[in-house]
Amino acid sequence: MPARKLTRSPHRQPAHPGEILREDVLPALNLSVTAAAAHLGVSRQALHAVLSGRSAVSPEMAARIAKLVGGTPEIWLRLQIAHDLWRVERDLKDQLAQIPTLHAA
Numbered sequence: 001m002p003a004r005k006l007t008r009s010p011h012r013q014p015a016h017p018g019e020i021l022r023e024d025v026l027p028a029l030n031l032s033v034t035a036a037a038a039h040l041g042v043s044r045q046a047l048h049a050v051l052s053g054r055s056a057v058s059p060e061m062a063a064r065i066a067k068l069v070g071g072t073p074e075i076w077l078r079l080q081i082a083h084d085l086w087r088v089e090r091d092l093k094d095q096l097a098q099i100p101t102l103h104a105a
Contacts, residue, residue, distance in 0.1 A: 006078065013083070013086050013087070014079070014082040014083045014086050015080040015083065016079075016080075016083050017050070017057045017076050017080050017083070018050040018051040018053050018055075019053060020049075020076070021036075021050070021065065022050055022051040022052075022078065025069055026051075029069065033047055033048055033051065036068070038066055039068055040061075040063065040065065040072065042061070042063045042064065043085060044067040047060075056080050057076050057077065057079070057080040059073065059077060061076075062074075062075075062077045062080075063077035
């Protein structure tokens with residue numbers, strides 16, 4: 001089965017993966033931040049930085065989260081990329097408009 005292409009609204013910021021963990025995943029698993037951090041093998045502060053959106057989900061953290069909750073690291077990295085790209089495209093909109101799109105001959 002081919003992968004589905006997800007479309008995103010250019011007007012709505014995608015959720016940070018830490019927000020999804022904080023609001024949906026950890027409560028569904030009945031895990032506190034402290035317990036989740038212990039299971040993940042990271043400090044409570046490191047996990048809290050992701051949950052609050054202050055830190056991005058790294059490949060290492062994505063692998064740890066995927067192992068803990070199931071799924072794949074790619075899911076968590078795609079969520080992070082969607083969040084980051086939305087912000088960059090918005091923040092650099094005027095500058096990006098000035099860059100020409102070149103085509104090979």
